Amino acid sequence: MRIAIIGAGPRGLLLAAALSTTSQPLQITLFDPAGIGGRVWRPEQSHLLLMNTEAEQITLFPDSSLPSALATPGPTLAEWAATAGASYIGAMSLAPDHKRHLVTEVISLRPQDYASRALYGCYLQWAYARIQAALPQNISLRLCRARVRSCKAGAVSGYRITSAGAPRQYFDKVVFTLGNQALNPNAEESQLRAYAAQHGLHYSAPGFPDAADLSGNRVIIRGLGLSFFDVLTILTTGRGGHFTSGSNGRLRYVSSGAEPQIFAGSRSGVPYRAKPVQDKQPGHQYQPQLLTPARIASWQQAGQVSAARLRKMLKLECEYVYYYRLLQDHPRQLAQFHANFAEDPERAVTAIPRNQQLDWQQLLHPLPAAGPAQWRVNMLRQLEKDIHSAAGGNCRDPQASMIEALRDMRVPLRDIVQRGLLSGEDYFGTFRGEIMKNSNPLTVGPPLQRIRELHALVKANIVTMLPPGMTVVGAAGQFVASSSSAPNDRHSAPNLIEARLPAIAAAQSQDSLIQQLLADGLASLHQLRMNDGSYRPTGAIAVNHDTWQMLNAAGQTQAALYCWGIPTEGEFLLTTASPHPLVADVNIAAAQTIARSLLN
Numbered sequence: 001m002r003i004a005i006i007g008a009g010p011r012g013l014l015l016a017a018a019l020s021t022t023s024q025p026l027q028i029t030l031f032d033p034a035g036i037g038g039r040v041w042r043p044e045q046s047h048l049l050l051m052n053t054e055a056e057q058i059t060l061f062p063d064s065s066l067p068s069a070l071a072t073p074g075p076t077l078a079e080w081a082a083t084a085g086a087s088y089i090g091a092m093s094l095a096p097d098h099k100r101h102l103v104t105e106v107i108s109l110r111p112q113d114y115a116s117r118a119l120y121g122c123y124l125q126w127a128y129a130r131i132q133a134a135l136p137q138n139i140s141l142r143l144c145r146a147r148v149r150s151c152k153a154g155a156v157s158g159y160r161i162t163s164a165g166a167p168r169q170y171f172d173k174v175v176f177t178l179g180n181q182a183l184n185p186n187a188e189e190s191q192l193r194a195y196a197a198q199h200g201l202h203y204s205a206p207g208f209p210d211a212a213d214l215s216g217n218r219v220i221i222r223g224l225g226l227s228f229f230d231v232l233t234i235l236t237t238g239r240g241g242h243f244t245s246g247s248n249g250r251l252r253y254v255s256s257g258a259e260p261q262i263f264a265g266s267r268s269g270v271p272y273r274a275k276p277v278q279d280k281q282p283g284h285q286y287q288p289q290l291l292t293p294a295r296i297a298s299w300q301q302a303g304q305v306s307a308a309r310l311r312k313m314l315k316l317e318c319e320y321v322y323y324y325r326l327l328q329d330h331p332r333q334l335a336q337f338h339a340n341f342a343e344d345p346e347r348a349v350t351a352i353p354r355n356q357q358l359d360w361q362q363l364l365h366p367l368p369a370a371g372p373a374q375w376r377v378n379m380l381r382q383l384e385k386d387i388h389s390a391a392g393g394n395c396r397d398p399q400a401s402m403i404e405a406l407r408d409m410r411v412p413l414r415d416i417v418q419r420g421l422l423s424g425e426d427y428f429g430t431f432r433g434e435i436m437k438n439s440n441p442l443t444v445g446p447p448l449q450r451i452r453e454l455h456a457l458v459k460a461n462i463v464t465m466l467p468p469g470m471t472v473v474g475a476a477g478q479f480v481a482s483s484s485s486a487p488n489d490r491h492s493a494p495n496l497i498e499a500r501l502p503a504i505a506a507a508q509s510q511d512s513l514i515q516q517l518l519a520d521g522l523a524s525l526h527q528l529r530m531n532d533g534s535y536r537p538t539g540a541i542a543v544n545h546d547t548w549q550m551l552n553a554a555g556q557t558q559a560a561l562y563c564w565g566i567p568t569e570g571e572f573l574l575t576t577a578s579p580h581p582l583v584a585d586v587n588i589a590a591a592q593t594i595a596r597s598l599l600n
Contacts, residue, residue: 054111279394541568564594
């Protein structure tokens with residue numbers, strides 16, 4: 001049987017590993033123009049760009065939490081770094097200076113450190129070599145470094161794959177493990193791009209911004225999420241600046257003189273929160289008090305749950321963790337709170353003294369609008385508060401512990417979405433527009449190091465943070481940034497970077513493969529039924545929830561076509577997460593499910 005896996009990132013490798021233990025004759029081909037690891041995890045990229053998860057919390061192998069897994073167990077990223085990492089990197093074909101940086105990093109990497117993306121790319125390549133070396137004689141595995149342009153149904157069976165710079169190839173089954181896709185620009189993006197072309201400016205659309213080629217000494221960055229911190233790193237330490245530690249423990253930025261003046265903002269005006277210092281051991285997850293498997297099963301039996309009820313229970317879960325940590329040094333009060341919560345959660349949290357209660361308004365909207373000077377003062381204070389809370393650790397500091405628990409609550413939220421327990425109105429309204437919108441800036445923020453660096457950059461006047469309601473227009477031959485809360489404070493620059501990844505919207509994808517699959521009816525859009533009988537697309541490719549087999553235009557499951565990962569975001573939840581050890585990881589489990597379906 002010939003199997004094509006389109007995408008050689010972590011998911012593609014997980015699947016290749018799961019398939020490699022069968023006794024069936026298999027010819028497996030991985031397609032990816034960027035090679036093993038894909039575009040995001042290229043070993044050649046700057047060593048300054050960091051992962052967003054600690055090294056001990058990253059793996060590419062099954063473990064005891066999935067005892068019936070097909071693939072062979074293996075080391076986490078941290079374990080690999082402590083054993084085979086240095087020797088493997090030393091033998092890789094990399095630029096000498098870059099290799100030196102990576103060898104130094106891998107030798108000094110601690111389990112709770114955030115590895116560079118380049119180092120993770122080395123780990124992925126090592127894992128691929130390990131899979132290759134252990135292949136039985138009945139299986140072949142190869143990489144085709146080419147972008148797949150189309151996948152057409154064969155005249156009788158199977159599929160014909162056309163890729164750039166390679167001959168047509170035929171496969172019995174195909175699995176798509178694609179990453180983020182560039183989208184057709186919206187009206188505003190089109191206007192800004194056209195203005196840039198007309199006036200010789202630089203406009204970087206949503207995606208993976210390549211800030212290294214920017215000219216000029218002024219840059220506007222729109223977006224304060226994870227991509228913002230990548231761009232900031234490239235424009236500062238990537239241009240020769242560096243940070244030193246002061247006597248008060250804060251960082252100080254030492255300018256190289258080569259970095260631009262940076263103006264940054266977003267709709268909220270507040271950057272994503274720092275990841276708390278990791279106190280948990282691998283495999284430990286918060287166990288819900290309310291959103292338990294039994295309760296979700298009862299909602300499944302009832303057929304639905306309202307988003308209002310889900311929001312209320314999620315809020316109570318967060319408050320439980322917050323007050324649990326707040327009272328942890330007062331055993332009698334803690335025991336009483338725990339008993340009260342078990343009996344009546346709402347009464348238990350409202351019984352907390354008002355001056356100790358969790359301030360949701362301050363948590364979600366920490367900074368009121370202010371003029372530029374006061375906004376800078378307020379922003380520095382907010383960054384200092386975030387640093388202090390995150391440094392307190394996710395098993396000690398009340399706020400950091402609550403944010404960590406909210407991150408773990410993605411497990412029941414993912415289950416609720418996958419089961420289709422929300423109405424279309426609730427999904428697009430309260431769930432997407434409120435629950436996820438509010439939780440993402442808290443739970444998917446950067447490593448604490450990045451917030452410390454941002455504080456130093458604002459202090460050094462390298463970065464100017466704009467108040468909420470950022471807008472950007474073209475005027476007088478420049479991009480001009482301002483905010484609705486301070487419209488007269490305007491900043492011009494010849495460079496504009498949209499520091500965000502594109503949304504998941506298959507219908508607007510610029511990828512010729514996705515458009516061909518939709519046009520030929522081999523793929524279809526996932527949609528939710530609204531109360532008026534209409535259907536609204538979530539942006540995802542529709543798949544069978546049990547097997548990840550794609551649904552064609554008629555809604556029928558296709559036996560030999562699969563789609564897994566980021567293109568299914570909306571039908572599934574948080575599909576960008578990397579595999580974690582000791583938690584029966586959903587990515588590793590999905591690879592097992594798909595492998596078994598392919599082999600059957």
